Amino acid sequence: xxxxxxxxxxxxxxxxxxxxxxxxxxxxxxxxxxxxxLSRNPSLLPDLSRVSFAAFAEVFRxxxxxxxxxxxxxxxxxxSAISLVLATLAGYSLSRFASxxxxxxxxxxxxxxxxxxxLILIPLFIIYNNIGLFDTYIGLILANMTVGIPLATWxxxxxxDRIPRELEQxxxxxxxxxxxxLRIVILPLTKPGLAASGVYLILTSWSEFIxxxxxxxxxxxxxxxxxxxxxxxxxxxxxxxxxxxxxxxVVPAIILFVLLEPFLVSGMTKGALSAS
Amino acid sequence: MSISSGTEDGSxxxxxxxxxxxxxxxxxxxxxPAALGVLTLILYPLYQVVxxxxxxxxxxxxxxxxxxxxxxxxxxxxxxxxxxxxxVLVSVIYVGGSIAISYAIGLGIALLLNERLPGNRILRTIVxxxxxxxxxxxxxxxxxxxxxxxxxxxxxxxxxxxxxxxxPWFVDRRTALISVMVPTIWKSYPMxxxxxxxxxxxxxxxxxxAANVDGATHIQKFRxxxxxxxxxxxxxxxxxxxxGIFRDVDIVFGTTGGGPAHATETMxxxxxxxxxxxxxxxxxxxxxxxxxxxxxxxxxxxxIFAQRSKFK
Numbered sequence: 001x002x003x004x005x006x007x008x009x010x011x012x013x014x015x016x017x018x019x020x021x022x023x024x025x026x027x028x029x030x031x032x033x034x035x036x037x038l039s040r041n042p043s044l045l046p047d048l049s050r051v052s053f054a055a056f057a058e059v060f061r062x063x064x065x066x067x068x069x070x071x072x073x074x075x076x077x078x079x080s081a082i083s084l085v086l087a088t089l090a091g092y093s094l095s096r097f098a099s100x101x102x103x104x105x106x107x108x109x110x111x112x113x114x115x116x117x118x119l120i121l122i123p124l125f126i127i128y129n130n131i132g133l134f135d136t137y138i139g140l141i142l143a144n145m146t147v148g149i150p151l152a153t154w155x156x157x158x159x160x161d162r163i164p165r166e167l168e169q170x171x172x173x174x175x176x177x178x179x180x181x182l183r184i185v186i187l188p189l190t191k192p193g194l195a196a197s198g199v200y201l202i203l204t205s206w207s208e209f210i211x212x213x214x215x216x217x218x219x220x221x222x223x224x225x226x227x228x229x230x231x232x233x234x235x236x237x238x239x240x241x242x243x244x245x246x247x248x249x250v251v252p253a254i255i256l257f258v259l260l261e262p263f264l265v266s267g268m269t270k271g272a273l274s275a276s
Numbered sequence: 277m278s279i280s281s282g283t284e285d286g287s288x289x290x291x292x293x294x295x296x297x298x299x300x301x302x303x304x305x306x307x308x309p310a311a312l313g314v315l316t317l318i319l320y321p322l323y324q325v326v327x328x329x330x331x332x333x334x335x336x337x338x339x340x341x342x343x344x345x346x347x348x349x350x351x352x353x354x355x356x357x358x359x360x361x362x363x364v365l366v367s368v369i370y371v372g373g374s375i376a377i378s379y380a381i382g383l384g385i386a387l388l389l390n391e392r393l394p395g396n397r398i399l400r401t402i403v404x405x406x407x408x409x410x411x412x413x414x415x416x417x418x419x420x421x422x423x424x425x426x427x428x429x430x431x432x433x434x435x436x437x438x439x440x441x442x443x444p445w446f447v448d449r450r451t452a453l454i455s456v457m458v459p460t461i462w463k464s465y466p467m468x469x470x471x472x473x474x475x476x477x478x479x480x481x482x483x484x485x486a487a488n489v490d491g492a493t494h495i496q497k498f499r500x501x502x503x504x505x506x507x508x509x510x511x512x513x514x515x516x517x518x519x520g521i522f523r524d525v526d527i528v529f530g531t532t533g534g535g536p537a538h539a540t541e542t543m544x545x546x547x548x549x550x551x552x553x554x555x556x557x558x559x560x561x562x563x564x565x566x567x568x569x570x571x572x573x574x575x576x577x578x579x580i581f582a583q584r585s586k587f588k
Contacts (some may be wrong), residue, residue, distance in 0.1 A: 116523040117523060232416060
């Protein structure tokens, strides 16, 4: 390795360390005793003899953490599943049929991304209050769908664009309807696209905060992000507990991300490059 | 679509017409669920937003908000409110600053990752991880690291002799906004890195070889080959990131909540507080309408830049 390449590599490693440091410190705070962390000069390296995982158990005792997690799962899986189906159908339609009104609908999906969530919330809040969707999972799932569907649709369109039309035409000559051709021939080929869009949708709705904070009022239906925020702003923050909760809340997202990163990355970059 | 009548075999043409009609119906019915969902959940509310912003007065019962008289009072009230102009300034600094630094970092890392160094793939995954973390959790992580009494950042600065006493990064008016930008940049740079890296990898190697033959300098090679190749995708990812930072409130919520004394109150947060802390829906939607116009302008500016780079 030349000196120049070594310096480049060293800078990258440094960037990776800085990037990971907040996670490292979050976990450290969660597993080290309070006196080691709440000190004027906390040690950056863990004292392995004093590691304790008690704070993780305490999170479930002190807070309705399990119920937050379950609510987050219901909402994010619910909205991701529905969004993925709708976005796949819409993406296929955008890829295979390119009439004017069709393109207009596609563009309107993108323009909708320009509107701030805090703004959409106001009419949603009023409408939900009037039709009884306020403080319901369904209401929150519908709100989350507005965030995910537009981009997922364009991601899926990008994947369908790369599959030759001849494939489903062949299936249709053999007597399949277009929908059958889509299901039997095309969808299996877009598994990477479905994975990329699925991860994107789950991560987005798992992270969502402001809709959940506003459209859900009963504590029993609160999701993780809102629960996490409730720790802050109290008179004294139990940092160890909060960091344990934070660690638990990002673990599923990071596992999902690392496992499916290749699909996600290739999908999103190809989408971004083709759109530009 | 006029195919059937001219053909000699009427029945055959009929089925073909049917086939095209069916295709057309199918094409719309496939996109309609998504479009209807998004349109009713976004465009209809958008119409409501503009309508509410033009209604003056207060009602306690939200069902009756559309009975209020029409007028521009909310806009007058907002545009003469120093707090609104403060939020505009905060948004400009917050979005502009975060996006500029994120791009500088993202571009630098992408150029390094493009050199195909050992451990390249794992490093790429690592620098992308912040993107997957919820904004709220991120805010809380940095709140702890930058905590005035027990934060590890202050401890490091004290050890290095840079700081003699505790410094309340999120509480001091002078540093609060910069402190909020740190987690924002940390969350934004991965997507920029990724997009720029993909653009770099799509630049043909032969271009650099040809430039070497012609004796081009490093700066010339960057300007005419590298920059030309990444400019379009950069504009797109910058636009998406800028709009995201402009819209989102999670990180501000998780750290300062807009304080101290409105020093970190962005336009997005201003809308939220007007609407859901004070229930002044009229002024909140008036600010929101202004925000949409700003967002459309951001979109237009970047689109123009991206379009121009295509023809160069």
